[in-house]
Each structure stands twice: as structure tokens, then as C-alpha cells.
Amino acid sequence: MTDRLHCAEARELAPEVALGIAPAEDRARLLWHTGDCAACREVLSELSAIADDLLTLTPEHESPAGFETQVLAQMGDRPPRWRRWRRVALLAASIVVAALVSGGITGRAVYRAQAPDRRLADSVRATLATAHGQYFATGPLRDSSGAQRGVIFGYQGNPAWIFLTVTDPPAGRYSIHAITHTGARHLLAEDVDLAATGSWGGIIPVAVHDISAVRVLDSDGRPTFTGRIVLR
């Protein structure tokens, strides 16, 4: 993957990453570093908060006449549909998961069906987007050599969740982590036997679009697989 950063170099990159203007490679290298370095993660978190707060310094402007009414009318038009759609979205999402799991509760077969899975996921994503703007997205899950070994799916809803499949992982127990764009790491699951199941899914504590990477670590804490959900 990318070479490791030292803290001094990480601190140099942090301001541009916090502002959201860093080149992708720099951002990836810094986030990789902050996954293991609490001090630099804290610096990045503070700078990100400052970057966000800078937006609140912009001057207020009186909004156009009727603005409030127009916004509320659009919301008022949608709640019943939204509530219906939430059920439909969750149903659709569970269908995807069920299809994945039943196709391969045996795990390994799941990933062999990758192309149909992706088409199905794309279909669901498009449907969700049409309905109320929530989304369903996918991305490759790669090993440390960069070879694709599986697929990761993300559903942005309430709740938001991810589901990943992997083919022929080494035997062992794995932990699964979500790394956010600010470098925060969220432990999603521990002691997962991917070799037996070939997949894992669960609710995530952050939005899908806030996740920079999902990492699968082996029992020694070494990154084995990394997934990035592609938002289009």
C-alpha cells in the first residue's frame, strides 16, 4: 500500500487533510498513520473541528422571501413517503444481505458471485436514491498486495450498516474497524471467523460517507484486508 509516515510528516499533511483539500494520496497516507497514532489522530481531529468551525464565521444573510415555507413544504410533502420508503429500503437492504448470506452462508461462494452481487447492489442503490436520497454503495475489499479479495457494501440509512464478503481468507479470528475521514477508528466487530462465514455485516456508528476505509485486522493486529466504499 502506501509507505508509512513519521509523525512530523503527518503533522505537515494534517492541515490540508483537515480542510479537505489534500491530494488523495496524502490523505490516504495520513489516515493510515492516524489509525495507529493517537497523538496525530487528536491533532487531525482538532484541526478538522477548526476547519468546520470556520464555516460558522461566514456572515448571515437574510434568506429570500418564502424560503422557510418552501423548505417546510418540501419536508411536509415527503414524510409519509419517507416513512414508507424507510421500510422498503430496509426490506431491500435485508434482501441483499439475505441473498448474499444464503448464496453463501457458506461464505466463499458469496464472493464468487461477485458480479451479480454488484448488479443487485447497484439496483438497490439506484432505487434508494430515487426514493429519498439515501444510498447503497459498494467498493472492493483488497489484501495487502492490492489484489481484490472481496466486496464491501454500505447502506446509508437508519440504521446505517456495512456488509463485507471475502474469498478464502486465512484461517483465524479477525477484528473489523471503520476509519473515518478524520482518522478516528471505530471497532465494529471482534473475534470474527471469516474463514468459516466468508462475510460479516453489522450496524455502523457513523455515516457511510464519513468512512474512509474499513480494515480487517488479524489476531495480531496486522491489516489483512482494506475496503473502500465508492460513492458515486
Added chain:
Amino acid sequence: MRTTTVALTDESLLAGLGSNDPQAAAAFVRRFQGRVFGLAYTVLGDRDAARDVAQEAFLRAWRHAAVFDPRRGSVAAWLLTITRNLALDAVRMRRTVPVDPGDLARLQVGGIEPGPDRPILTTRELARLRQAVARLPEEQERSLLLAALYGLTAREISELDGLPLGTVKTRIRAAMLKLRSALEVHDD
């Protein structure tokens, strides 16, 4: 009605918005519309485009209220980040440079007035941030705000201002570290 909603925290109003409480939704829009529209207008410099962006920002907030995480920042910062990203998307679609960067000076006189519905600490912190921005050397402030508000990369700023890339990067880094330092000192 207003007497009950005006005293609610931003987080409470957002929760109400997300659960389709019409009073909370109205109060939420009323509380933030000036800032949301103001930011959109600051970036776009066009009232019609700013109105569209601001409306979409509120709709996004409504749809995604459930995923707001107060540990990661304030409701205002979250909502304004949504607004900025939408405004930048709109700028990119038009393929134009946003407003005259000279207008950035307005930032120093803009901002949020304290009020009963705004946490004192937040107001104080933001005032401190505004003061810290105002104390930055002009060239650092400009590079910082072009990046923060308009999403310009260091390379884009260097081309816009005819400066070496390294100079712009140094200015942005110095500005951010000064702001962090200014906020840290007062937090103790």
C-alpha cells in the same frame, strides 16, 4: 409554540427535525436559515443559486438527522459543512471561480451573535476563533479561507495568486496551527 422551541438546543431541534416534528422543523429552519443561506451566498455570490443550495442543505439535514454525531462537532458546523459541500458542487457544475476573494474580508465582521438559544461556550469559542482569524497575517488568512470556504487546493490557490505551491502550503499550515494554538491556550 415559539416559546417552547426557542430555548431548545440545536441538537434537540435536529432530533425533532429528524422525527418529523413540524414545530421542531420550523424552528430549526428559522434558527439556521440565515447562516445556511449566508454561507451559500458567500460561496456562490448568486441569490437564486444560494437559495437552491440552502434548501437542499436543509433537506439533507432532515434526511440524515439520525446520523448526526454530537461528539464530532456542533449542529451548526455539521449543517454548514453540508451547505459548503453542496455550494462547491454547484460551483463545479458551473465551472466558475466563486465570489471575489476580496470579499473574504467580510468574514471578520460576520458571524453569530450570542442568544438565549446558543450555548455560551460555543459562542465564546467562536468569538475566539473569529479573533484568531482576524489576527492572522492577511496572506495567511486569504489562503486559509480560500481553502476552507471555497475548497480550493493549495495548487489552485498558487495558480490563482501566482505564488509558489510551497508558499501556499506553508501559509495554510501556519494559519491552521495558529488557530489551534489560539484555541488551546484559552481552553486551559
